[in-house]
Every structure is written in C-alpha cells, then in structure tokens.
C-alpha cells in the first residue's frame with residue numbers, strides 16, 4: 001500500500017473522545033504516522049511482530065497491519081483500547097481485509113513480551129516527569145528495534161539528543177534521529193490557549209547493539 005492511501009485510511013480513524021491530560025493523550029497526525037510506518041516498512045521493521053506502546057486510538061498498530069505486518073497495541077486506558085478496537089473494525093470493513101492486529105489494556109510497566117520491533121509516541125513527560133523514559137525502557141526490554149517520537153527542547157535540541165544517546169547506550173542500544181517533524185497539538189484541553197500549536201519532535205530509531 002502506498003503512503004498516500006495509508007495516510008488517507010489513517011485520517012479516518014476516530015480520535016479519543018475525551019483525551020485525558022494526565023495520560024498525555026496527544027495523537028499523532030495521519031501524515032506523521034504514515035511517514036513513520038513507511039520508514040519502518042522500508043527498513044524491514046514490520047516483518048515480525050510490532051508492538052505499539054501507548055496505542056491511543058490505534059494509529060500505529062492499525063497502520064502496521066495495513067502494511068501487512070502483525071501488530072499489538074497496548075494502552076493503560078480502557079477507553080483508548082476500545083476506540084482502537086472500533087477503529088480496527090471500521091478499517092477492516094472499509095478495506096475488506098482481515099488485519100493481524102490486536103489491542104490489549106496494559107500498563108507499559110507490566111509489559112512482558114517479545115517482539116521484533118516497537119513503536120511509540122510516549123507521553124512527553126510533562127504531567128509525569130520521566131514517563132517518556134519509562135516507555136523507552138519498556139520498549140528496550142521488548143524489542144531490539146525501537147522507533148519513538150520524542151519531544152525535544154527548542155532551546156537546546158543537541159542536549160536532548162546527547163541525553164537520549166547516553167540513555168540508549170546505558171540500555172545497550174544506539175540511537176539515531178531519522179526524521180524531524182512539526183507535530184500538531186490540537187486544543188484538547190480547557191487550559192490550552194490556542195486552537196492548535198506545533199512543536200518540534202524527533203523520530204528516533206534505537207537499535208540494540
């Protein structure tokens with residue numbers, strides 16, 4: 001499936017109805033998700049099972065399934081899991097395909113499984129400090145190849161990059177920034193002032209060494 005069709009199908013997924021600020025339920029836009037998945041496919045990361053950590057509405061797991069991969073999406077929020085399951089059903093109806101995708105309610109801290117790759121857009125760690133590192137550690141324990149969308153400091157992006165490279169190295173991985181995106185954050189909470197704002201995020205590829 002080409003990237004344009006993938007993006008179109010992902011754009012029809014239902015977002016979470018009532019995003020929870022505590023859980024930092026910011027959704028990845030269809031164009032960014034399609035780009036990440038396209039890279040994963042080209043790099044062979046969808047050839048075995050892919051785990052989507054903090055799946056939200058299921059965008060990465062469903063996208064991986066649409067590209068012919070096997071995927072499992074997990075989220076600690078049952079509403080997110082239900083939305084992802086609903087989206088999966090809708091996509092299967094629309095495409096007439098039976099995707100090798102499932103969703104489970106699970107906390108990343110209790111993730112005990114093996115996969116060939118992991119993909120995640122973790123909570124940026126604004127509400128609960130270090131949450132992004134909790135996600136990364138769980139991903140490192142699950143798969144030898146990890147793709148993660150990570151928020152970076154606008155003031156000193158190199159510092160974030162160096163920190164993440166050291167963090168990866170301490171966990172037996174090497175880290176590369178493979179893409180940078182302007183990530184749209186829609187106004188999903190009362191306290192957000194603007195309708196939409198963009199922040200810079202980097203897509204990291206972590207490879208076990």
Ligand SMILES: C[S@@+](CC[C@H](N)C(=O)[O-])C[C@H]1O[C@@H](n2cnc3c(N)ncnc32)[C@H](O)[C@@H]1O
Nearest residue numbers: 023025026027028054055056075076107108121
């Ligand atoms: C930034 S959102 C990303 C959602 C989706 N993957 C996307 O990219 O659109 C982070 C997701 O992590 C989930 N989450 C937060 N804490 C979690 C935890 N401890 N274990 C599992 N999922 C968690 C949230 O419910 C939310 O759906």
